[in-house]
Amino acid sequence: MDEVRIVRSLDAEDAERVLALAEEAHALDDAEALSEQTVLRVRHGSPEGTARFHLLVEEGDLAGFAFAEKSAGEPDSAELLVAPGRRRRGHGTALARSLRADAGDAGVRVWAHGRLPSAQGLAEALGWRRARSLLKMRLRLRGGDGSPVDLPEPKPSGAVADGVRVRAFRPGEDEAAWLRTNAAAFADHPEQGGVTLEDLRQRQAEPWFDAEGFFVAEEAGERSGRAGQDGEGARIAGFHWTKVHADGAGLTDGEPVGEVYVVGVDPSWQGTGLGRLLTLTGVRDLRDRGLPWVLLYVDEDNRAAVRLYESLGFEVWDGDVMYAPGD
DSSP, X not given: OOOEEEXXXXXXXHHHHHHHHHHHHHHHHSSOSSOHHHHHHXXXXXXXXOEEEXXXXXXXXXXXXXXXXXXXXXXXXXXXXXXXXXOSSSHHHHHHHHHHHHOOTTOEEEEEETOOHHHHHHHHHHTXXXXXEEEEEEEEOBOTTSOBOOOOOOOOOHHHHHHEEEEEOXXXXXXXXXXXXXXXXXXXXXXXXXXXXXXXXXXXXXXXXXXXXXXXXXXXXXXXXXXXHHTXXXXXXXXXXXXXXXXXXXXXXXXXXXXXXXXXXXXXXXXXXXXXXXXXXXXXXXXXXXXXXXXXXXXXXXXXXXXHHHHTXXXXXXXXXXXXXXX
């Protein structure tokens, strides 16, 4: 019978074993085995003590791994993977049951990346249901002849033109303002809305981080006067954080590609066209860097965002599915 060990932190050796297992699964499945957030938790742990790591060892080797992030009043957000050479032995079922048994009163939901038949089969065998779906979309930035594609010009509305100025993120200055806007923009999405200063700093320390590709719309004009009232410095109306994947992210054979990493708009600025302006600003920058593709993730139920991306030429490429116990 499988025994799963649950710990709140990983030592360096276990962390390396988990990351190696994730790379092995990625190579076989052609889909990310673990999300970026989980990889960062494996490397750095959780300063709030909200992380749970489930380790399944068979014959002395790491045969499976699961991770759960706990947040008050919300179901645990989890992921699991099984070593490619040790599948169809019940390890996935054991890890899913471990996640469920360790969950709080709100239960657990588990992400499956890449819409793999094996993940769907496990969910069906457990009687779990689809709880959420992320679409993975892509846009070609370079034509067949190697020339950059045409993209619409960012045209701000009057309110945006008079109310904000778009500039690059300033490390060491903009963290607090960005965290405030991110939390407001994603108040209904605890994973993104709950990003902490430590989470932000961990991403800033990653090799891919580039402040020049992190666009923020700083409030200007009359609205900017609020900054002086609360003593918190510049106020950010919205942002578009882009990312470059050096490994091609499955779109190329190793040539770097871009990502619309996250776009957020403060609720007081929603409906002004700021989101479209910021999206275009970032995508055009990625194109001008000579990258051949840009990808993004978006909630399937967020029809407004999906329509925006479709209007810019993005098409659905793949997706991730979150499953939850059926009862």
